[in-house]
Amino acid sequence: MSPIISRGFRGRRRSEGPEGRVPPGQYVEDDFPVLSAGPTPHTPLEEWDFRIEGGAQPARWTWDEFRALPSETITKDIHCVTKWSKLDTAWEGVSVDTLLDQVEHDAAYVLAFSDGGYTTNLPIEDVTDGKAWIAFGYDGEPLDPEHGGPARLLVPHLYFWKSAKWVRGFRLLDEDEPGFWESNGYHMYGDPWREQRYWGD
Amino acid sequence: MDDVVQETPRVRTLQLAVPDWPGHRAGQHLDVRLTAEDGYQAQRSYSIASAPEQELAITVERLEDGEVSPYLVEELRPGDEIELRGPIGGYFVWEDGDNRPVLLVAGGAGIVPLMAMIRHRVAAGSTAPFRLLYSSRTIGDVIYREELELLVADDPGLEVFHTLTREQPAGWDGYARRIDEDMLREVAFPAGDGPAVYICGSTRFVDAAADGLVALGYDPLTIKTERFGATGG
Amino acid sequence: MRVEDMRLDGNAVGGVFADLFGLEMTDQMTVCASCGAHEVVACLEVYVCSPGTVVRCRHCHAVMMCIVEGRNRTWLDVSGVATLELRR
Numbered sequence: 001m002s003p004i005i006s007r008g009f010r011g012r013r014r015s016e017g018p019e020g021r022v023p024p025g026q027y028v029e030d031d032f033p034v035l036s037a038g039p040t041p042h043t044p045l046e047e048w049d050f051r052i053e054g055g056a057q058p059a060r061w062t063w064d065e066f067r068a069l070p071s072e073t074i075t076k077d078i079h080c081v082t083k084w085s086k087l088d089t090a091w092e093g094v095s096v097d098t099l100l101d102q103v104e105h106d107a108a109y110v111l112a113f114s115d116g117g118y119t120t121n122l123p124i125e126d127v128t129d130g131k132a133w134i135a136f137g138y139d140g141e142p143l144d145p146e147h148g149g150p151a152r153l154l155v156p157h158l159y160f161w162k163s164a165k166w167v168r169g170f171r172l173l174d175e176d177e178p179g180f181w182e183s184n185g186y187h188m189y190g191d192p193w194r195e196q197r198y199w200g201d
Numbered sequence: 202m203d204d205v206v207q208e209t210p211r212v213r214t215l216q217l218a219v220p221d222w223p224g225h226r227a228g229q230h231l232d233v234r235l236t237a238e239d240g241y242q243a244q245r246s247y248s249i250a251s252a253p254e255q256e257l258a259i260t261v262e263r264l265e266d267g268e269v270s271p272y273l274v275e276e277l278r279p280g281d282e283i284e285l286r287g288p289i290g291g292y293f294v295w296e297d298g299d300n301r302p303v304l305l306v307a308g309g310a311g312i313v314p315l316m317a318m319i320r321h322r323v324a325a326g327s328t329a330p331f332r333l334l335y336s337s338r339t340i341g342d343v344i345y346r347e348e349l350e351l352l353v354a355d356d357p358g359l360e361v362f363h364t365l366t367r368e369q370p371a372g373w374d375g376y377a378r379r380i381d382e383d384m385l386r387e388v389a390f391p392a393g394d395g396p397a398v399y400i401c402g403s404t405r406f407v408d409a410a411a412d413g414l415v416a417l418g419y420d421p422l423t424i425k426t427e428r429f430g431a432t433g434g
Numbered sequence: 435m436r437v438e439d440m441r442l443d444g445n446a447v448g449g450v451f452a453d454l455f456g457l458e459m460t461d462q463m464t465v466c467a468s469c470g471a472h473e474v475v476a477c478l479e480v481y482v483c484s485p486g487t488v489v490r491c492r493h494c495h496a497v498m499m500c501i502v503e504g505r506n507r508t509w510l511d512v513s514g515v516a517t518l519e520l521r522r
Binding site for chain 2: 460
């Protein structure tokens, strides 16, 4: 059934952004929208840890140990599957390479898991070689809980649902396993430049 | 869309003519979907303001950052077509025949489905006692103010209590603060009367009012709630 | 928009469910697969501000349902619902 076109309706003014910066089907957003699938978790830093499971030995960092690791500031564009992109977002975080380098493994995939039960899956090569961080700062401030603080996964080259908020660790896997959204219709890989939003894209 | 009533500067009632409209129940809502020429779509839910006995109408508040509400409140003209789905709702409804006392608690635009219930009560000639506690920011934000005054003057079975949370006119003798347990204690029917309760507004408003009533001894099962998003808009 | 106001209730999915099930769903009884709580759909917690709509138990907050609307198809996960009563 074809929809009724509403005379004069345009929706929010949506900017298409500078040439080449914005993937197909996206528009540029100045705000930083908060998308929530549940209550915001609040883990006290004394209880927080980041774990990597499934390697030769389990690895674990407390908050203090994590913050003692070398970190960097990165500026990246981010792309949400709900069609907004935000350019030049500034983050502070620990490269995932720094963490994975301390674990002996031959995993092909990771399943990131978060407080509140959220999970998302990624190939190992998409979180290594400087492509991913565990971010604890945004725009010069500690990362807000509503944006995933104290720390979230940051994987800017994929749709932002892969950048798991409230991340608490990785499970190293031999085979790809769908996380929360991937089990519910979203694409297993999620490349915004190939517009891989849903199964079969 | 057939006709328009400007209720307050930011709020408009849209009267709708829908072919083969199956009728509706007081408390139900419609989903409105707008499609732009480039195919972009946006969808929002709006409560039906009219009683089942009246011509179908929805009341829409224009939200500051809204995407759909500015269009409905400012752009839409009589004769324009919009796409609707509904009526929707089987839980948050009140029907003549239910003779329990009814407590209605409205936060801002949450008044809309409760007004449909009040209008239905009047149209059906029901004698069920109704009390409305209606929270608005200022007197200018009170939707259906004159109609409520007239209905109250006409019928002792309907009582209306207003609270204005941000600003009150000179000589205001209503409440002047956010809803709290003390206010509910003064306004609500005694729990022992077995009243039905309908609360509508933002999530924070609804949760606070429901918690307040439970603390006063109301059975949670008799409290029906409908939460509006600020996702609406 | 405050994060607290992003949580709605099952009234917000009444339209989607009526389309999918062909029935009025807001007053249908559900049983949470995680904690066994009985609530009608209207009393569940609904988060619409996300890549999909997530419906949670209001007692234990476990995910009961997830609805994703893609191009021309909808994914519905009800693995968190032990039983859904459908009265016609």
